[in-house]
Amino acid sequence: MNIYVSNLSFNVEDEDLREFFTEYGEVSSARVIMDKFTNRSRGFGFVEMPDDAAAEKAIAELDGGMVEGRAIRVTVAKPREEKAGNGGNRRSFSNSGSNRW
Numbered sequence: 001m002n003i004y005v006s007n008l009s010f011n012v013e014d015e016d017l018r019e020f021f022t023e024y025g026e027v028s029s030a031r032v033i034m035d036k037f038t039n040r041s042r043g044f045g046f047v048e049m050p051d052d053a054a055a056e057k058a059i060a061e062l063d064g065g066m067v068e069g070r071a072i073r074v075t076v077a078k079p080r081e082e083k084a085g086n087g088g089n090r091r092s093f094s095n096s097g098s099n100r101w
Contacts, residue, residue: 001055002077006044008032009068014045020062021047025054046077 005017018030032045049055055076063074 001049001052003047003049003055003059004044004073004075004077005047005062006073007070008041008043008045008072009070010041010043011068012041012045017045017047020067021049021058024058024061025049025051 003021005020008017012032014030014032017032018027021027021030026049028048028050030045030047033042034040035042047058049058059074059076062072064071065074066072
């Protein structure tokens with residue numbers, strides 16, 4: 001099961017995230033998402049656990065828990081949505097009409 005963990009302290013690293021979950025069972029992967037420009041944590045990450053029962057127990061017990069003074073949010077990760085070419089936010093500009101510059 002893929003688990004989404006948010007509201008992480010910027011000091012939490014991959015290995016820290018792994019340790020939070022190993023108490024509940026095997027962890028296939030644990031990754032804190034980093035900003036590609038600053039190489040600083042974005043404050044969230046993902047944990048993959050092969051045993052769904054262990055993952056559900058971890059979610060139930062860790063959600064709302066305090067880590068470095070922050071209440072973390074732990075939920076089942078939702079599949080990533082595909083982005084449309086323009087994000088569906090299309091603007092139309094034309095030379096006709098009364099709103100000319």
